Amino acid sequence: MAIEQSAADLLATAVRGVLGVGELPVRLRAWDGSVAGPEGTPVVAVHSRRALRRLVWAPGELGLGRAYVAGELEIEGDVFATLSALTSAGRLASRDAPTGLPLRERLAVVGAAARLGALGPEPAPPPEEVRLHRAGRRHSRRRDAAAIAHHYDVGNDFYALVLGPSMVYSCAVWESPATRLDAAQEAKLDLVCRKLGLRSGARLLDVGCGWGGLALHAAQRYGARVVGITLSTAQAELARRRGAAAGLADRVEIRVQDYRDVADGPYDAIASIGMAEHVGAAGMAGYVRTLHDLLRPGGRLLHHAIAENAVAPRRNPDSFITRFVFPDGELLGLARTLSALEGGGLEVLDVEALRRHYALTLRAWVERLEKNWDAAVALAGPGRARVWRLYMAASALSFEAGKMGVNQVLVQRPGGDPPPLRRRDWV
Incomplete structure (x- = not known):
């Protein structure tokens, strides 16, 4: 009989796809209290399915950043240790990494989001995000x-x-x-x-x-x-x-x-x-x-x-x-x-x-x-x-x-x- 995956396990599948890694560099705590990822690593608490939906629409540092600014995920403990773990391996460690995901990782993220009921329209960016296109040409x-x-x-x-x-x-x-x-x-x-x-x-x-x-x-x-x-x-x-x-x-x-x-x-x-x-x-x-x-x-x-x-x-x-x-x-x-x-x-x-x-x-x-x-x-x-x-x-x-x-x-x-x-x- 198949073992039901927890919310944290499904989140882990999505985050591994976004980062392009085989093993999570952090420990995830989901909104239902379930956890996934290696013990002894920095803990990231995900408070809302909306955080995962942001990763579906913007898989990478922008989606992660939006979820953090909006309070949908939280860095527990040392912010430097957590960011170092996230950015020292995988896709976020490469300056020249493509902005989109390969098809396999993209499907993993979407599949995890679907099973968690996180699919839906793109969430509005947090109000702290700025867009200057209405202010004229760049460097005017x-x-x-x-x-x-x-x-x-x-x-x-x-x-x-x-x-x-x-x-x-x-x-x-x-x-x-x-x-x-x-x-x-x-x-x-x-x-x-x-x-x-x-x-x-x-x-x-x-x-x-x-x-x-x-x-x-x-x-x-x-x-x-x-x-x-x-x-x-x-x-x-x-x-x-x-x-x-x-x-x-x-x-x-x-x-x-x-x-x-x-x-x-x-x-x-x-x-x-x-x-x-x-x-x-x-x-x-x-x-x-x-x-x-x-x-x-x-x-x-x-x-x-x-x-x-x-x-x-x-x-x-x-x-x-x-x-x-x-x-x-x-x-x-x-x-x-x-x-x-x-x-x-x-x-x-x-x-x-x-x-x-x-x-x-x-x-x-x-x-x-x-x-x-x-x-x-x-x-x-x-x-x-x-x-x-x-x-x-x-x-x-x-x-x-x-x-x-x-x-x-x-x-x-x-x-x-x-x-x-x-x-x-x-x-």
Whole structure:
């Protein structure tokens, strides 16, 4: 007599098909309390048949991500261990895996869903998923503003919980893993100012200034006169308040402005920290040309950006990051970035890789988010909090595995004073 399969057993069949593995890397707990998968592995609780229906329609990271954001499945225990188990083997481990499933695995997923009564129309995406097709063509001013608002206007109080008092949302520089996050962020800001050669009275343009961390540091510690620009109204409002509270309103100006509209150069230095990821490959030449023309001869630009390592740039419109986190975001490899900077008439002075530093930064942000989870949910809602937990933890693992890197490239516009003879002049 055939043994009736439990809900967890049928879920296991579907998940193995989605992942393309013979053995589950996690233990599944179904809504009826049944379990399947190896003991001692991370536990994923599936609360609803709707999670399986999402996998029928979007078999892969997007379907899994939607189910997690919607609360239809839960990661029990360590989020890093669970994501590492899911992404280290099978289809999710391959960057070049096809987006669809082979017929055999597809039939297994559909068959399991049918037996569990999970078939039906495609569920509506969670409201946290964004689609910008109504905002115009990609990287138009209007659509870039919409993309930035989606990510950065979640709420200043929410970001304060995650980022801490520094309110700096980019890779910190760590003396050691034991360094505290705020100290590591201050070290990064100081390194940027030294690389740019800031002096009292120097004019700095901070492109993508966020909540004003670098602008305030450069004005307070180095006496610079700073213009910070952002497309986020929420960021600008808080940055202005922080500048006024620090007594720096006469030296720090924060604008809601597209970098393509800045017309009051020349500047002695320009910082672009974690902003170029929003420009796109097609816009890089124009981005470099604009910043080149805003620099005085001899002025320096620090270009700090995430890169996909050792692969050609690509944009996957169905990835979790694209749909939920950074709509229209694109990562360029280091070689292509250097080519664009040099092709735009800028001289490369220095390149520093900070891959391991970003992994430490992301782990610190996840720790802060989880420590303040109830407050984060109250501020941004459970779905948005889940998006940030998933994307930051997954990104940390990608940096640790070398799939992504982050690089600071220091360049100078020819003319003016010659660059320093030795790197030690700014490190």
